Structures are given as C-alpha cells and as structure tokens.
Amino acid sequence: MLHLRLIVPSDRTDEVVRLIESTVGAVHLVVLPGAARDPAGDVVMCDVAREAGDGLLSRLQDLGIDRTGSIAADNVDLSLSTRADRAEEEAPGEAADAVLWQHLVEETHEESTLSVTYVAFLAIATMIAACGVVLDNAVLIVGAMAVGPEFGPLAGISTALVRGKPRLAARSLIALVVGFAVAMALTVGFSVLMDLLGQFSKDQLDGSRPNTGFVYAPDAFSFVVALLAGAAGTLSLTSAKSGALVGVAISVTTVPAAANAAVALAYGDTTQTVGSSEQLLLNLFGIVVAGVLTLLAQKAFWARKGRKSAQGTKGGKPETA
Template sequence: MLHLRLIVPADRTDEVIATVRGTVGATHLAVLPGAAREPAGDLVLCDVAREAGDQLIGRLRRLGLDESGAITAEEVGLSLSRHADRAEAEAPGEGSDAVLWEELTEVTHEESTLSVSYVAFLAVATMLAACGVMLDNAILIVGAMAVGPEFGPLAGISTALVQRAPRLAGRSLWALLAGFALAMTVTAGFSWLLDALGLFRDEMVTADRPNTGFIWHPDWMSFVVALLAGVAGTLSLTSAKSGALIGVAISVTTVPAAANAAVAFSYADYAQTWGSAVQLLANLAGIVLAGTLTLLAQKALWRLAHARTPPRP
C-alpha cells in the first residue's frame, strides 16, 4: 500500500475527495479541514494499493494539485485492515508489478546528476578496475563493477525516452558521458603514477590475461548480456527490489572496459583502447535499449489492465 498526504486548497477539497473515492484501490480516506498552513488548505489523507497509485497520482496532478497544494506518497510497511485488503483485491494487477512513474522519474533524476559523489564513486570504481585488469584479478573486477554508479544515468535515459522528458534525457546523458570522461582521465593519471612508482609495468598491459582479457574483446554475447542486465535492472527499479541492482552491476563490463581503455591509452596500446571502448559502448547501448523496451512493455500492460477496470460509481 501507498500512503498519500495531500494539501488541498479549501475550494478544491470536494473535487479531490471525489477523485480518491472514484479510484479503485483507494481507501482509508480522512480529511482534516484547515489543518495545512504552508501552503494553506485542507489536509487529505488516504491509502491506495500500489497498483493503483500511479493512476490516482496522475489524476491528482491533472487537477493541478502539485501546483496549488502538495502530493506526498510513501510506502506503508504494515496495514492491518479489512478495507486495505479489499482495496488491494479490487485494484488490477499485482503491487510488485506496478510502476510508479512519478517515483521512477524522481529517483532517476536524483541518480542522474553529475555530482561530486557520483564522479568520485565512478572514478574510484574505474581505478579499482584498473588494478584488476593490470593484475588480471577477477575479484577486483567484480568489486569495481559493484561500486560503479553508472546504472542511474542509464535508467534515466530510458525513463526519459519513454516519458518524453528531454530535460531528464539531457541531464542523464551529460552525467553518463562527462562522468566516464572524468573517471577515465583520472584513471589514466593513476596509471602513470603507479608506473612511476614501479607498481604498474608496460608488460602487464601486453601480458596474456586469461581472467580479464575478455574486457577488450567485445562480441555479440557482450551485447546480449547487457540486454539482459538492462531488463533486470529496470525491473528492480520499478518493483522497488533494489537488491537486484547488485547482480546487474556485476554482470556488465562498463566500468572495467572504461578502466582498460584508460590504462591501455596511457601505455599507447591503441588496439586495446579501441576494443575496450567498443565493449563499453556496446554495454551502454544494450542497457539503454533493454531498459527502454522494458518500460514500454510495462506501460502498455498497465494501460491494458486499467482499461479493463471501470472506475467506482
């Protein structure tokens, strides 16, 4: 269940109450006249089944409540109520399959910002992966994959394409490209420093690396894995199962490919640089394509489910 807290101008309260009552899956309606002070208005509280949450929030936004008042939604951990059970039974679909588009847009917007922490995480992950490729250490590669935060901008691009949000698309694309450019530049400098200290050597780049050589040898399987990871990552975001993102992170070679490209470039091994760059682009493109198609499919399925559910009389 979702709990909605609405601040409503007094002259719009009846309209909002009618909207809540007319939404299948909504219950626990309470009205506190004049309780809100900033902005001024009535406080309307209600619970709604997660699978009906996006529909109700969309209707409230069409009433202009996000401009004239406020809409706040939060997950309900426990609700012991026969009314809640009935509301969830009446709502179409399953709550775990529901997509809250407003929440998804907000989450991807926050995770698609070119912030200091985002660049720091990406740079550290890329440097860690550089150590992994030079030492041919698969454990370091897996660790670097888990640290990398690049799925946020990738999900932001997919969401922006489906929702037709050009500002989110531009913001996400900028965070992705600028973030990787900065991380790879820092990693190249990191490689030169460790070379000067005698920790990295030229022969490490050209050595036979059975555990990590795949990073700069892209093939169609790399693209297939990226597609599957994009589907899994998108489903984990829309179903609020964030734990699956770890599996997504360690299944694609975005950060290791960026690291290998930076290290190889610093040693003037342009064949490896090119192969790693192709691997990176293939993974990024596969994730965005799969994420976009997954969101489009979810959107179509939910429209079909709600189209078959008549509003309450």
C-alpha cells in the same frame, strides 16, 4: 500500499475526496480541514494499493494539486487492515508489477545528477577496475562493478525516451559522458603513478589475462548480456527491488571496459584502448535499448490492465485481480 499526504486548497477538497473515494484500491481516507499552513489549505490523507497509485497520482496532477498544493507519497511497509487487504485485492494487477511513473522520473532525475559524489564513485570504481585488469583479478573487477553508479544515468535516458522528458535525457547524458570522461582521465593519471611506483607494467597489461581479457574483446554475447542486464535493472527500479540492481551492476562490463581503456591509453596501446571503448559503448547502448523496451512493455501492460479494470467496474462491480 502507498500512503498519500495531500495539501489541497479548501475549495478543491470535495473534488479531491470524490476522486479518492471513486478510486479502486484507495482506503483510509482522512480529511483535516484547515490543517495546512504553508501552503494554506486542507490536509487529505489516504492509503492506496501500489497498482492503483499511478492512476490516482496522475489524476491528482490533472487537477493541479501539485501546483496549488502538495502531493507526497510514501511506501507503507506494514499495514494491518482488512480494508487495506480488500483494496489490494480489488486493484487490478499485482503490486510488484506496478510502475509509478512519477516516482521513476523523480528517482532517475536524482540518480542522474552530475555531482561530486557521483563522479567520485565512478572514478574510484574505475581505478579499482584498473587494478583488476592489470592484476587479472576477477574479485577486483566485481567489486568495481558494484561500486560504479552509472546505471542511474542509463535508467534516466531510458525513462526520458519513453516519457518524453528532454531535460531528463540531457541531464542523464551529460552525467554519463562527463562522468566517464573524468573517471577515465583520472585513471590514466592513476595508472601513470602506479607505473612510477612499480605496481603497474605494460607487460602485465599485454600478458595472458584469462579472467579479464574479455573487457577489450566485445562480441555478440556482450550485447546480449547488456540487454538482459538492462531489462533486469529497469525492472528492479520500477518494482523497488534494490537487491536485483546490485546483481545488474556486477554483470555488465562498463566500468572495467573504461578502466582497461584508460590503462591502455596510459601505455599507448591503441588496440586495447579501441577494443575497450567499443565494449563500453556496446554495453551502454544495450542497457539503454533494453531499458526503453522494458518500460514500453510495462506501459502497454498497464494500459491493457487499465482498460480491463474500467470494463470490470461498469455497473459498480470492480474487477478482482
């Protein structure tokens, strides 16, 4: 369930209340006349099944409540209510499958912001991966993948392409390009320092690396894995299953490829630099493609659900999912 808290201009309250009352899956309606001070208006609260939440939020935006008042939504972790259980049964589809497009746009906007923290995480992850590729240590590679924050901008690009948000696309692309450029430049310097300290050597980079040699040898499987990971990562965002996103982070060769390219560049190894860069670009492209296709599939699925629900509610009998 979602809990909505609205600040509504007093002259629009009746209209908003009617909208909520007519929404299948909405319950626990509360109206507090004159309770809001900034902006002034009435406070309207309700709970709504997650699968019906996107439709209600869109209609509230169509009424302009986000401009003249306020719309806030929170996840309800526990709701002991027979009426809430009935509302979730009546709402079309399943909560785990529901996509809250407004929340997705907001979340990806936040995750794709070019900030000092974002660049720091990406740079640290790339340096850890640099240690991993030189030492041929798979544990360090996995750790670096888990630390890397690059999926945020990739999800932002996918969302922007599907939702037609050019600003989000530009913001995400800048974060991705600048973030990797800075991280790789810092890793080149890190590699030079480690070489001076006797911790890195070109022989280690050129030697047999059964655990990490794949990072500069892109192949068809690299693209297949990127597609699968991109789909899984997008599903984890839309269903709010963050645990799955961790699995995605440690399954795609983005940060390790960037690290290998940086270390190879520090030693003037153009073969590995080019191969690693190709691996990086291939994986980034595959994740975006999969993200777009997954979102388009979810969009089509819920459009079909919405049509079936509309047909099921004719005559005042809501279709039960």
